[in-house]
Amino acid sequence: MKVPFQRLVRFEDPDGNILFGEAPAGDNLVGQQVAIYEGDKPWSLRESPSHAKVAKVICPLPASPLVYGVGLNYSKHIAECGYPTPEYPTSFIKPPDALVGPYSDIRVSKSHPQIDYEGEFTFVVGKDAKAIESKHAADYILGYTVGNDVTSRQWQRVPGIGTNYGKSADGFAPIGPILVATDVVDPDQLELITRVNGKERQRSGLDDLRFKAGDILAHLSRYNTIREGTVIMTGTPAGVGAFMDPPVWLKQDDVVEVEISSIGTIKNRFLFA
Template identity: 35%
Template sequence: MRIARFAAGGDPQFGIVELAEDGGRHPGTVSVLTGDPIAMPVQLTGERQELAAVRLLAPVIPRSKVVGVGRNYAAHAAELGNEVPTTPLTFYKPNTSVVGPGDAIVYPRASHEVSFEGELAVVIGRICKEVPESRAAEVIFGYTVANDVTARDLQKSDGQWARAKGSDTFCPLGPWITTHQSLDEVADLSIRTTLDGDLRQDGRTSAMVNSIPALIAYISSYTTLLPGDVILTGTPEGVGAMLPGQQVSIEIEGIGTLTNHVTSDADDHADSTRDPEATS
């Protein structure tokens, strides 16, 4: 099942996306739900929208936190001259960094080297703490595509990653959340990133150093995870810089494709594409 968050001329809504590949009776549509399926029981309203006629938003309202994982693919660690850490290397991206599919990734004024990092993201579905690996599946609501955008020059100069990975627009998510997939099914998916149509990343989730259950167990050992929290599971090799005017797309097998454009016009972005509920 694909759960999307969208706007169709009014307040943001959630719905179930049906695609032609699903073989259903209403391909290319969104069946509207009564509320937020991560936070509450929901029902179908009976209303249906054409997918092409709505604006897809970030599929998660990040009320709490986004937890990133660095150097979780050995080849990516090596391409930047880093060792693979002995325990997961985690960091936070603020909820103000989250944008949706089609939104702009804005160069901060302090940076001249902003990079893409295509990643599989895990969406948490329940309050949990100290989750054993054997029970990780019980706390997962679903999966989406993420771009862990990074200002590489600020990452090098600051000595910590708050600005480099936490700037506004630096966490695109989407296009929807896929649910009802087992951990075995997501353990070996293709991740492909293109920049203006040119293939830059071509990896598989099976190359993760720490598995999804291991990451959930580690992160929940030190912080309580809440419904709607997002875990970014790391990026394969091939990361690189994006320039204003370019377009980046990340496709994860069985999940979806997330596309965003890059801009240096922060004022235009703030006026036209900010999700009104992104910080709620």
């Protein structure tokens, strides 16, 4: 999809104005002067001669109509789960209020059991897509970002309730810190790393993805219109807490970082109340 940006950041300036800007390379964006874009939606921005200082980096999207997730999309994760390899992308949904920013605290009810992380390569749809082919998917993808598909494993496994309920709480889809245009990076050359309190839990090249972004968007749009602003998380590699021995769940004040090379790092603290 043709866009005016390469690395898009959504931020607050020192006066509290919410703006879109062109992010320099690196994660240290606060305090930087950046060129800003005119517009309030990332798929309809226009270039501007103005600049502004980044005071706070916020979610790349002001809102999303829906967040899709994909399961069982890395070979080693399929093996650790013990499930058969799917023929098609295995999808589920998170509601709009699951979406939060790259450095937001994730507030979880104490009654929400067995909270786990899933570091994920994520993309955003920039215009409505219906019955598209994989080879044309780049015409509909606004950009790539980093996500964490936060999950309650206990609810995920309850018969009759299933995956959607265990992944759908408010704040269970942090993304960011920026959107990178599709012509800037090659996902197959990128690496994903997840850390909990600084300790590495997941590491994988994105070339291990069974279904690529285009495959996923083509499948999801086969019978449904995928609206602009839809967020799609593409699956997680091996190393989630559920399959550690014994399982290790997130607890009060744990900090989860998900990093994807050439895109950036999200960092979220978990608070249980």
